[in-house]
Amino acid sequence: MSSTPIKIYVPRxxxxxxxxADEVAQAVVTEAARRKLNxxxxxxxxxxxxxxxxxxxxxxxxxxxxxGPVQPEDVAGLFDAGFHTGAAHTLGLGPTDQxxxxxxxxxxxxARMGITDPLSLADYxxxxxxxxxxxxxxxxxxxxxxxxxxxxxxxxxxxxxxxGIKWKTVAAAQAAQKYVVCNxxxxxxxxxxxxxxxxxxxxxxxxxxxxxxxxxxxxxxxIYVRSEYPHxxxxxxxxxxxxxxxGFLGDNVLGSGRAxxxxxxxxxxxxxxxxxxxxxxxxxxxxxxxxxxxxIPALKxxxxxxxxxxxxxxxxxxxxxxxxxxxxxxxxxxxxSKGTLPIQLAGNIKYGGLVEKAFGVTLRELLFDYGGGxxxxxxxxxxxxxxxxxxxxxxxxxDLPMDYEAWAAVGATVGHGGIVVHDDTADMSKLxxxxxxxCALESCGKCTPCRIGSTRGVEVIDRIxxxxxxxxxVKLLRDLCDTMVNGSLCAMGGMTPFPVLSALNHYPQDFGLxxxxxxxx
Amino acid sequence: MTTSTAxxxxxxxxxxxxxxxxxGALLPILHxxxxxxxYVPADAVPDIAEALNLSRAEVHGVISYYHHFxxxxxxxxxxxxxxxxxxxxxxxxxxxxxxxxxxxxxxTLEPVYCLGLCATxxxxxxxxxxxxxxxxxxxxxxxxxxxAQLKEAA
Numbered sequence: 001m002s003s004t005p006i007k008i009y010v011p012r013x014x015x016x017x018x019x020x021a022d023e024v025a026q027a028v029v030t031e032a033a034r035r036k037l038n039x040x041x042x043x044x045x046x047x048x049x050x051x052x053x054x055x056x057x058x059x060x061x062x063x064x065x066x067x068g069p070v071q072p073e074d075v076a077g078l079f080d081a082g083f084h085t086g087a088a089h090t091l092g093l094g095p096t097d098q099x100x101x102x103x104x105x106x107x108x109x110x111a112r113m114g115i116t117d118p119l120s121l122a123d124y125x126x127x128x129x130x131x132x133x134x135x136x137x138x139x140x141x142x143x144x145x146x147x148x149x150x151x152x153x154x155x156x157x158x159x160x161x162x163x164g165i166k167w168k169t170v171a172a173a174q175a176a177q178k179y180v181v182c183n184x185x186x187x188x189x190x191x192x193x194x195x196x197x198x199x200x201x202x203x204x205x206x207x208x209x210x211x212x213x214x215x216x217x218x219x220x221x222x223i224y225v226r227s228e229y230p231h232x233x234x235x236x237x238x239x240x241x242x243x244x245x246x247g248f249l250g251d252n253v254l255g256s257g258r259a260x261x262x263x264x265x266x267x268x269x270x271x272x273x274x275x276x277x278x279x280x281x282x283x284x285x286x287x288x289x290x291x292x293x294x295x296i297p298a299l300k301x302x303x304x305x306x307x308x309x310x311x312x313x314x315x316x317x318x319x320x321x322x323x324x325x326x327x328x329x330x331x332x333x334x335x336x337s338k339g340t341l342p343i344q345l346a347g348n349i350k351y352g353g354l355v356e357k358a359f360g361v362t363l364r365e366l367l368f369d370y371g372g373g374x375x376x377x378x379x380x381x382x383x384x385x386x387x388x389x390x391x392x393x394x395x396x397x398x399d400l401p402m403d404y405e406a407w408a409a410v411g412a413t414v415g416h417g418g419i420v421v422h423d424d425t426a427d428m429s430k431l432x433x434x435x436x437x438x439c440a441l442e443s444c445g446k447c448t449p450c451r452i453g454s455t456r457g458v459e460v461i462d463r464i465x466x467x468x469x470x471x472x473x474v475k476l477l478r479d480l481c482d483t484m485v486n487g488s489l490c491a492m493g494g495m496t497p498f499p500v501l502s503a504l505n506h507y508p509q510d511f512g513l514x515x516x517x518x519x520x521x
Numbered sequence: 522m523t524t525s526t527a528x529x530x531x532x533x534x535x536x537x538x539x540x541x542x543x544x545g546a547l548l549p550i551l552h553x554x555x556x557x558x559x560y561v562p563a564d565a566v567p568d569i570a571e572a573l574n575l576s577r578a579e580v581h582g583v584i585s586y587y588h589h590f591x592x593x594x595x596x597x598x599x600x601x602x603x604x605x606x607x608x609x610x611x612x613x614x615x616x617x618x619x620x621x622x623x624x625x626x627x628x629t630l631e632p633v634y635c636l637g638l639c640a641t642x643x644x645x646x647x648x649x650x651x652x653x654x655x656x657x658x659x660x661x662x663x664x665x666x667x668x669a670q671l672k673e674a675a
Binding site: 267 | 544546547548549551552553579585607610631636637638639642644650653654662
């Protein structure tokens with residue numbers, strides 16, 4: 001055997017596993033052994049080019065070279081062709097970083113994604129990992145918070161609240177115990193950037209939360225991960241164990257004398273626990289029922305103590321802000337939407353995957369220049385942006401730039417950056433009905449507009465599609481949605497009308513209505 | 522049957538002893554019990570309640586609130602088919618109907634609302650192992666494999 005092993009990368013991301021990555025990895029090992037080749041198999045994260053998964057890479061003299069999608073039965077042929085030296089093959093994609101879909105992105109948060117071994121601390125640090133925390137430890141806590149404020153970073157979970165303001169509030173609060181809680185209850189269909197981060201670059205999240213802890217005086221952190229993400233939970237737990245053993249977590253973070261302890265808490269299949277106060281109830285061991293605000297969690301959060309709550313991507317954006325400075329990050333984006341957004345292309349799309357771009361990219365660019373249109377080859381009919389509570393966006397609005405304010409102005413939401421594409425076979429009345437049905441299923445039951453309104457909503461939509469006294473029922477649906485928007489305690493009931501009304505307004509023919517009935521959203 | 526009940530009681534006690542003192546202990550305890558036994562037995566509720574100084578109603582309320590927790594053992598493998606929007610856009614309604622008709626015995630079939638595999642829809646999982654781009658044919662092949670594995674294990 002040769003002395004230097006050949007590095008071969010097979011992703012361990014759930015989506016790659018779901019397409020057979022474990023079996024491919026096994027085939028690579030077996031085939032290499034049969035040929036007496038000295039290889040080092042690295043189970044990396046996913047590059048986020050999901051139509052090419054399992055995407056196998058080889059470290060060659062020309063850099064990393066990609067092949068995909070690879071099935072176990074392709075492996076022997078790949079070795080025959082000499083793929084382990086970067087040789088050509090029908091599955092060959094050339095140098096990975098030259099793949100068009102990747103080359104045109106602006107990956108700041110996802111810079112390491114798919115490149116490193118997610119659990120290797122050495123690999124993480126060789127790729128700028130923990131540079132942010134080291135900088136933060138050299139600054140005063142208030143200076144760290146100021147960096148986050150100056151970067152313009154806003155909550156990536158969907159609400160887009162300025163992260164620095166939350167941090168400042170918690171830092172100023174007086175309490176014996178404060179907490180940092182990461183909302184990793186990524187329940188929105190069409191979103192997976194949190195999952196990719198936890199599975200593919202967990203130390204980035206851990207580092208971001210540690211910076212939040214030391215700058216706000218919180219010594220304890222929880223990551224609340226949904227039970228539907230077993231691989232993410234497993235990877236995070238392993239990463240926390242290793243980071244603690246190496247002194248990046250614990251009583252004395254990197255010898256600074258400051259403590260930060262981190263723990264994973266597993267959700268239990270409740271969508272509404274993605275709402276921050278319901279999540280706190282769940283971590284406290286109760287039913288995930290929404291709390292009324294005020295008091296805000298920054299002052300009275302977990303166990304009644306001041307708590308920083310942010311989404312995975314928000315925390316994950318912090319290390320690079322500290323490492324390279326607030327101005328570097330704020331230089332990306334448009335208007336008040338600073339920085340980049342990891343956008344997730346999903347549903348019926350040809351090239352589904354993760355596209356990190358500065359704010360300002362248009363939906364049309366994402367759908368066609370990146371996504372390549374539908375997977376079915378049929379025309380795109382509707383696009384839902386921002387999860388199950390996001391509006392269906394018709395073609396007339398596809399040229400809007402990704403920008404929180406621009407989208408809010410047309411009654412839509414950027415949310416967590418998930419984009420679900422439907423082709424022209426979609427029945428929008430069915431999707432509107434589903435939105436109400438899902439709300440009825442997942443409502444925590446605390447407030448009436450959400451608990452009762454959602455069930456009534458299903459019934460009214462049924463009457464509309466069955467043609468029972470249609471004009472009156474449409475008016476009733478609009479009234480009901482108005483009550484839900486204005487009377488619900490949280491976004492579950494308050495935003496379910498977004499997909500419902502956008503479907504009704506933009507696709508009235510699917511409800512058996514003629515276009516003249518059309519009203520503005 | 523009595524031995525398995527006794528074994529279950531032993532596991533529940535171990536879990537309670539190990540986890541009762543952490544803040545917000547109820548969910549971790551319920552997860553640990555379900556991970557070990559496949560469900561949270563109804564007769565475990567009084568013990569859990571006592572260990573955490575909660576009422577039985579509170580513990581029952583939490584178990585019944587969350588979709589993840591079961592009070593009955595699942596039959597065979599747990600097969601979850603995603604029914605959320607991204608999978609709907611790729612034909613998961615048809616897949617769900619097919620699965621409901623053909624899953625057969627030895628399988629607990631459940632809907633799930635997003636496995637985070639939305640760029641490779643429709644998706645499903647078998648005992649937490651994920652599968653993507655599933656159609657009726659792939660579903661049937663997976664079920665045939667599963668039945669062969671279950672038979673081998675028995």
